Amino acid sequence: MLDRDQLEAFAAVVEHQNFERAAAALSITRGAISQRIKLLEETLSAVLLIRDRPVLPTVTGEVLLRHVKAVRLLEQEVYREIAPTGKDHERARLSVAVNADSLATWFGACSAALLQALPVALEVLVEDQDHTWPMLLRGEVIGCVCTEPKPAQGFEAIRLGTMEYRCVATPAFVQTHFPHGLRTHEAALVPAVVFNRKDALHDEFLKLLFGVEIERYVKHYFPSPSALLNAIQMGSGYGVVPSDQAQSLLDSGRLVDLAPSTPLQVPLYWHHWQKEPSLAQRVTEFVTLSARKALAFASAHDTGSPVGRCAIIDP
Numbered sequence: 001m002l003d004r005d006q007l008e009a010f011a012a013v014v015e016h017q018n019f020e021r022a023a024a025a026l027s028i029t030r031g032a033i034s035q036r037i038k039l040l041e042e043t044l045s046a047v048l049l050i051r052d053r054p055v056l057p058t059v060t061g062e063v064l065l066r067h068v069k070a071v072r073l074l075e076q077e078v079y080r081e082i083a084p085t086g087k088d089h090e091r092a093r094l095s096v097a098v099n100a101d102s103l104a105t106w107f108g109a110c111s112a113a114l115l116q117a118l119p120v121a122l123e124v125l126v127e128d129q130d131h132t133w134p135m136l137l138r139g140e141v142i143g144c145v146c147t148e149p150k151p152a153q154g155f156e157a158i159r160l161g162t163m164e165y166r167c168v169a170t171p172a173f174v175q176t177h178f179p180h181g182l183r184t185h186e187a188a189l190v191p192a193v194v195f196n197r198k199d200a201l202h203d204e205f206l207k208l209l210f211g212v213e214i215e216r217y218v219k220h221y222f223p224s225p226s227a228l229l230n231a232i233q234m235g236s237g238y239g240v241v242p243s244d245q246a247q248s249l250l251d252s253g254r255l256v257d258l259a260p261s262t263p264l265q266v267p268l269y270w271h272h273w274q275k276e277p278s279l280a281q282r283v284t285e286f287v288t289l290s291a292r293k294a295l296a297f298a299s300a301h302d303t304g305s306p307v308g309r310c311a312i313i314d315p
Contacts, residue, residue, distance in 0.1 A: 002043065004071075009036035010048055011068040014061065014139070017054030057138060065139030066273065069094070073142075073277040080119065091121040092279055096287075097136065097144035099129035100195065101163060102268065104225035105244045106294030107145070107287075114286040118279065128198040129268065136271050142280050143272040143287065151271055158270045158288050161295030165264040166246045167205055168255040169238035177238075182258045184210050191218040193231045193239035201240045205264045240264060268295070 012022035013033065023033045041048050048061035057065055076092035098107050103126055115122060125132075125141060132144035137152055151157040167182070177190045187206055194202045206214045220237050222228040225245065232239050233249070238258060249255040268291065272284045 003036075003040065006036040006040040006043075007064070007068050007071070009033045010040055010061070011065060013037065013049060013055055014057050014065055017056070019055065062137060062139045069139065069142060070273070070275075070277055070280075073279045076119070077277060077279055091119050093121045093123070094280065094283065095123040095125055095141040096283070097125045097127055097132035097141045097146075099132060099145055099268075100126050100223075100225050101129075101242050102145050102291075105163075105242055106291055109294070110287060110290030113290065114283065117286070118282055120279065120283070128195070128200075129266065130200060131198055133271060142276070143270060143284060145268055145270055145287075145291075147266060147268065148271070149267070149269055151274075154274050155271050156274050158272075158284070160268040160270055160288065160291035163266045163268055163295065164243040165201060165205065165240045165266065166243050166250070166260075167209075167238065167240050167258045167262075167264075168232060168246050168250065169258060170233060170235050171253065171256050173235050173238060174256050174258065178258065182209070182238075184212075184214065187214055188217050191220055191237035193220045193222055193228055193237040195225075195228055196221055196223045201264065201266070204266075205240045205259075205262075208264060209259055209262050 009022070009026065009028075009032075012025055013019055016022040016025060019030055019033055023030045026033065037048065044060070044064070046060040047058050048064060050056045050058055073092050073094065076090065079090065103124065107124075111122060111124065114120070125135060127135060129145065129147050132141075132146040133148045133152075135141050136144045136155065145160070149157060149159075169178070178186055187210070192202050202219075203213070206217075218237075220231060222231045225241070228239060229241050229245055231237065232241070233254065243263065246255060246257075250257055270284065270287050270291070273280060276284065
């Protein structure tokens with residue numbers, strides 16, 4: 001059997017991405033944590049860490065990290081089954097990766113219901129929907145919301161539904177910069193408000209609208225959904241935002257849809273371990289059910305149909 005202290009030392013270094021911080025978290029010396037990991041690597045005859053700044057797991061280390069997280073969850077379940085009253089105060093620590101727009105819309109209600117029902121201490125890591133998948137493969141999280149439809153070996157992917165985005169701006173901004181509508185020339189010159197440098201949603205929208213890629217255009221970066229929407233409302237630029245966030249502002253006339261016949265549709269998937277401990281399975285169930293309900297409701301509301309885009313959701 002693998003030594004539990006060695007496993008926890010390894011996991012701590014990966015989670016803190018630093019030997020010193022990991023040692024402090026475990027209340028042991030830097031030398032002790034290094035020795036434990038050295039012995040673990042000798043036991044497995046494999047290098048587990050890329051000793052750089054930050055410290056990262058190797059491919060073998062990623063596999064081992066998933067094992068450690070699974071063991072933690074299984075241990076918590078055993079404690080609660082054997083001594084349910086004595087362990088009520090303890091919650092299993094687990095992490096998931098979610099894109100910011102999901103966190104700002106449907107995932108908030110999902111997490112509230114999840115935390116009320118399950119004995120977990122939840123860490124939500126926020127990343128662009130095109131970049132959450134590697135966090136799952138590295139073993140940093142037990143599941144992630146992303147746009148990748150195909151699961152990696154050892155994982156499963158569940159279709160959640162489709163998030164719809166609208167390209168919006170204030171009426172005054174439209175009158176000043178787009179008096180004849182959004183065209184390629186204006187798109188290259190007028191400032192766009194985007195989430196961050198990884199965010200490709202605006203690029204995808206322009207390609208969908210014009211049929212060609214516009215590689216260079218003026219960008220303002222506001223790395224939170226609320227800040228991005230506020231910047232658009234303040235007239236700093238135009239941008240792509242979830243329909244859920246924009247709808248009331250469009251209805252009131254405070255924002256204008258620049259391409260009402262061309263919404264951007266982004267399919268979302270939940271990737272998770274193929275072999276999950278029961279507690280992780282419950283998390284998967286909560287995420288899947290919450291997303292499908294929320295995205296199905298949004299689809300019906302946006303299309304005026306009682307079914308909307310529910311038809312595209314896999315059973």
